[in-house]
Amino acid sequence: MPEKIYIYVVSTDDHSGMKYKLYKKILKKFVCSLLVVTSANLLLCQENKLILVDFEGETQREWVFESLIKYVKPFGGAPKREGLLIGLQNGDAFQVFIDNPFPIQLVRQSAPIRILDISLSRRKLAVVDENSVLNVYDLATKELLYQEMNVVSAAWNTDMDDLLAYSGGGLLSIRMGNLPATTQRMNGFIVGFKGSKLFFLYNYNMVTMDIPQTSSLIKYIENKDFKSAYNVACLGITEQDFKSLGIEALQNGEFDIARKVRRLFGQLITFPKYSVS
Numbered sequence: 324m325p326e327k328i329y330i331y332v333v334s335t336d337d338h339s340g341m342k343y344k345l346y347k348k349i350l351k352k353f354v355c356s357l358l359v360v361t362s363a364n365l366l367l368c369q370e371n372k373l374i375l376v377d378f379e380g381e382t383q384r385e386w387v388f389e390s391l392i393k394y395v396k397p398f399g400g401a402p403k404r405e406g407l408l409i410g411l412q413n414g415d416a417f418q419v420f421i422d423n424p425f426p427i428q429l430v431r432q433s434a435p436i437r438i439l440d441i442s443l444s445r446r447k448l449a450v451v452d453e454n455s456v457l458n459v460y461d462l463a464t465k466e467l468l469y470q471e472m473n474v475v476s477a478a479w480n481t482d483m484d485d486l487l488a489y490s491g492g493g494l495l496s497i498r499m500g501n502l503p504a505t506t507q508r509m510n511g512f513i514v515g516f517k518g519s520k521l522f523f524l525y526n527y528n529m530v531t532m533d534i535p536q537t538s539s540l541i542k543y544i545e546n547k548d549f550k551s552a553y554n555v556a557c558l559g560i561t562e563q564d565f566k567s568l569g570i571e572a573l574q575n576g577e578f579d580i581a582r583k584v585r586r587l588f589g590q591l592i593t594f595p596k597y598s599v600s
Contacts (some may be wrong), residue, residue, distance in 0.1 A: 330360060330378065357395050362402040363423060373409065373432050377420055378417045386419060386426055393436050394533040410436030416450060430460050438477055443484040457489055471496070471504075476513040476523075483554060488516045488534070489525070495532075499539045499555065519559030527538045536560050540568065549577040553584070 327350045331343035349365075353376075357368035364383065373393050375384040387442055394410035399418065405451045406418055409417040414432035434452035441448050443454035447468070457474035460467055464551045473492045480486035485500040495509035511523035511530060521532045536555045537576045543552035 326350070328353065328365065329357075330365075330382075337397045347378045349376075349378065350381040359390065359395050359397055359407070361397055361421060364403070364422070365399075366407065367528050368395060371411075373407075378510060384424060386420070386424070386516075388415075388417070388426070389413065390415065394439055396439055399439050409442060410438040410439045410450070414437075414452070414536040416448065423525065429462060430458075437475075440477060440479050441489075443481060447479070447485070449479060449487060449489070451489075452476065453475050454557060455491060459487070477512045479517040480516045480558075482516070482518045483558060486516070486555075486558075488521055489515055495521070497534060497539075500551070502539060502542050507540045533559070537564055540564055546570065547575060549575065549580045553580050556584075573584065 327348060329345060330347040330349070330591065332346040334342040339540055353367055355367035355369055355398035363378060365378070365555065367374045367376060369529045371388045373388070374382055375393060375397070377383055388409070388411055390411040390413035392409060393412050394408070396408045398406050398408060399491040400406045404420060404422045407419045407421065409426065410417055411417070412435045414434055414436060416429040416432070416436060417426040417430055419426045430450065432450060432452060433525035434454050434456070436450060437453050438451035446462055448462055450458045451474050452453055452458070454481045455475055457471040457477055458467055459469050464495050464593050471489065474489045474593070475491045475533050477487060480488070487498045490509060490511060490513050493508060494506050496504040496506045498504040509523070509524035509532070513521065514529070515522040519534050519536060521534050523530055523532065529545070535559050537560055539555045540552050540560055543555060552568055554556070556565055564583055569581050572578075
């Protein structure tokens with residue numbers, strides 16, 4: 324608000340996680356273009372400056388960049404040591420830990436950055452620029468892994484590495500590692516991707532969509548990559564798909580995967596003509 328900031332937390336009495344209660348009041352005026360919150364701090368952007376403020380309203384640290392800050396995203400970490408992704412007008416992408424005064428440069432592009440997200444393993448970075456181009460980088464080698472056009476938003480899955488969702492041009496694309504992307508019609512701006520749930524903004528409403536993983540499962544089975552197939556299956560597939568995975572794993576000598584499927588479902592799934600103890 325113009326003269327103060329209120330911080331809310333999820334009510335512990337609400338099992339749906341949709342009711343909030345007031346946690347802190349900071350009765351100071353802050354001028355900023357972007358504002359994010361961590362476990363014990365606020366991060367405020369003032370043009371090319373990122374300011375760390377505690378919940379009492381006192382400035383703890385500042386980072387000054389060479390260009391305007393266009394995007395900031397917290398990506399978790401230990402309390403009071405969280406990490407942030409910073410995207411700049413000049414195309415630079417940085418990683419900042421709030422207990423460290425020195426930013427870490429991740430990649431450098433020529434176009435201004437619109438969206439940034441980092442994969443679960445912290446090994447890959449997805450960057451959407453102002454030209455609606457998605458670039459995915461290997462952070463260890465700085466290699467450009469792949470590129471997609473006409474993209475306005477993107478998010479990595481927070482439960483499974485290498486699973487990326489991106490949208491643009493009325494389409495939603497889901498890409499798993501090096502497998503071809505699967506697409507479906509969707510209008511909206513992706514803000515999160517967890518398990519089989521995709522969260523996106525459409526007409527000022529937050530919408531949740533269930534993302535089926537059957538197509539990725541089939542591709543992994545065809546490639547005989549049963550470990551990845553099982554990991555995908557755990558995000559959410561039908562009982563029949565799980566049964567198919569178990570039988571295919573058994574037929575190909577992947578007994579550990581077959582046992583996991585059997586134990587997961589107990590007697591609900593039986594493998595005809597085969598025995599898995």
